[in-house]
Amino acid sequence: MIKPIYLDYNGTTPHDPEVLDAMRPFLELEFGNPSSSHWYGIKPKQAVEAARRQVAGLLGCLPEEIIFTSGGTESNNHAIKGIARALRKKGRHIVTSAFEHPAVLEVCRYLEGEGFETTLVEVDTKGIIDPEKVQRALRSDTILVTIMHANNEVGTVQPIAAIAELADERGIVLHTDAAQSLGKIPVNVKVLGVDMLSVAGHKLYAPKGIGVLYVRKGLAPEKFCHGAGQENGWRAGTENVVGIVGLGKACEIAARDLDVNMDCMKKMRDQLYEGLVAGTNDVRLNGHPDLRLPNTLNLSFKGLEANRLLEEIGLEVAASPGAACHSGDVAISHVLQAMHVPVEWAKGTLRFSTGRMTTAGEIDQAIDVVVAAVDRLRGT
Numbered sequence: 001m002i003k004p005i006y007l008d009y010n011g012t013t014p015h016d017p018e019v020l021d022a023m024r025p026f027l028e029l030e031f032g033n034p035s036s037s038h039w040y041g042i043k044p045k046q047a048v049e050a051a052r053r054q055v056a057g058l059l060g061c062l063p064e065e066i067i068f069t070s071g072g073t074e075s076n077n078h079a080i081k082g083i084a085r086a087l088r089k090k091g092r093h094i095v096t097s098a099f100e101h102p103a104v105l106e107v108c109r110y111l112e113g114e115g116f117e118t119t120l121v122e123v124d125t126k127g128i129i130d131p132e133k134v135q136r137a138l139r140s141d142t143i144l145v146t147i148m149h150a151n152n153e154v155g156t157v158q159p160i161a162a163i164a165e166l167a168d169e170r171g172i173v174l175h176t177d178a179a180q181s182l183g184k185i186p187v188n189v190k191v192l193g194v195d196m197l198s199v200a201g202h203k204l205y206a207p208k209g210i211g212v213l214y215v216r217k218g219l220a221p222e223k224f225c226h227g228a229g230q231e232n233g234w235r236a237g238t239e240n241v242v243g244i245v246g247l248g249k250a251c252e253i254a255a256r257d258l259d260v261n262m263d264c265m266k267k268m269r270d271q272l273y274e275g276l277v278a279g280t281n282d283v284r285l286n287g288h289p290d291l292r293l294p295n296t297l298n299l300s301f302k303g304l305e306a307n308r309l310l311e312e313i314g315l316e317v318a319a320s321p322g323a324a325c326h327s328g329d330v331a332i333s334h335v336l337q338a339m340h341v342p343v344e345w346a347k348g349t350l351r352f353s354t355g356r357m358t359t360a361g362e363i364d365q366a367i368d369v370v371v372a373a374v375d376r377l378r379g380t
């Protein structure tokens, strides 16, 4: 069977072959529990600690500041709930943005039920958050600012370092969701100036179900999970050794190959953009032209419906819709809504995202497929 060309690397990534090689011994041989004091526990324990150093190396932090979780959603939950509950006596106000991932927005909404208040800072039409707007949202009872590093749909990269200065001046904790940025652009917790940062392994050529929360030393969110005391007592539960080893290796590769990968993803993305703009009319780019992940291309095809377009190309190209139409109603993604993309454009939005495995031949084929589908649907 010929598979569709994969252009949905923001959705998830395949395993890197080096990641698979690193994980294999822990699937086949080294089944021990890292907490066991006998022989079987030694290698798994060493592997978990080696992975912690690999992740810390990529993020520019101390290994003890790394907590392994089950993924981006869990990291965001723990960061936001954990710090909000720990600081509730100090204040109950959280600042976030209107176009965060649901793994942040839903957590903030949930906390409103516990008496917290959330302010959603608006993004501009290019998908960028102005630090001045964050500043205006801050109050004397603000305890947490959580703003994503890069947006998953349009790829825009936020001015986190500038926001960090504002938060730091007022002693407010800053969390960022870096699920989409890690491995695609430099991510260093010191350069960004963040107190907490979330990572999702499966966006980084590591397995699904593994992630990381960086928590700056000295910060004390509530414990994530009570039990036997793994992860220095932060998150109890026997470690996902295979996933941790895979994520460690993925971080080592990301640090080693970042420049080459950025260059490759960007070349492929730009080739796709140029081909689609040359081959179709009435197409617009959503997101900032420059302040954007090197792999993300969010395009609206005016007058078309995203799901119809995906049906036309689905056997040949795998991409993601930015809107869904059901019996005449259109549900436009909250990201496009936050950016005020006009409905007649937003309805026909697709997100293409390239990866380090994407080839120029695949992009040429994808251009032909998408251009032909747009022409068929428009009857041109």
Ligand SMILES: Cc1ncc(COP(=O)(O)O)c(C=O)c1O
Binding pocket: 010, 011, 070, 071, 072, 073, 074, 101, 103, 148, 150, 151, 152, 177, 179, 180, 200, 201, 202, 209, 211
């Ligand atoms: C920005 C962002 N945050 C969080 C998540 C959730 O991560 P996970 O799938 O590992 O729970 C995703 C995944 O789509 C994401 O793109």
